[in-house]
Amino acid sequence: MIPPALYLALSAVIFTIGVIGVLLRRDAIVIFMCIEMMLSAVGITLIAASRYLHSMDGVIFVFLAMTVAAAEAAVGLAIFVLLHRIYKGVKVDEINLMKW
């Protein structure tokens, strides 16, 4: 079998790319997509661990995280539509209503 460290390294690489995307991009939708990418990258870690530890808990965990991601997508994208109506765009640095 392929050693689990490779799967975990792959997961780490994709997660880090997602983090960099969240930090660098200004478009809220692209930031949202990077967050989804990070969520599914963490899924690789959980599935690999549950495979090599002969356990099913990681699989159930990924399934529940997927449910939360779907609900998050529905609500988050509705918020983007709302923001677009108010600010005529979804650049995160233009949304500074609560900036101190």
Added chain:
Amino acid sequence: MEGSLFQWIVFFAMAFLAIFCALMVVTRRNPIHSAVFLIVNFFAIAVIYLLLGSQFIAIAQVMVYAGAIMMLVVFTIMLISVEEARRVPMVRLSAGKVFGVILAILLFVELLYGLMVKALPGKVGPFTPERLQAVGPVRTVGGLLMSKYLLAFELASVVLLIGIIGAVILAKKER
């Protein structure tokens, strides 16, 4: 080299595809292009799940992430015009961004370090691959969802219901 050659070929092909598409998601200026690359990324990750022997999650990944969520994202991008996003330079370098990237790279180094120090810790459970093959992996997941994790399963349905209601209320037209 343990494992069959086929597994290694599939793993490396899918790993490089996933990493390439992840880089493309971050660097493309047009959000639609990012979305399409993200769909390919999700498919590659689904193949990785198959390689790890969990068919249920692989199919759920394709249906939920690549199907439902990305369809919503593409619809939202179409709804919100993306024309003005193309002209402005994508990354205006600032001290904060450089600092952020340094922190992200530090995070990556820490993750890799944690990976190398120690073998995978944790208790070994009862679900060996032979047992999964005998019962069927998807059937095992379904049985666990309906018995040991029934409460979490029902709560997940409540979360989805509240998500739907919230989305409808938020996106409703102004009266």
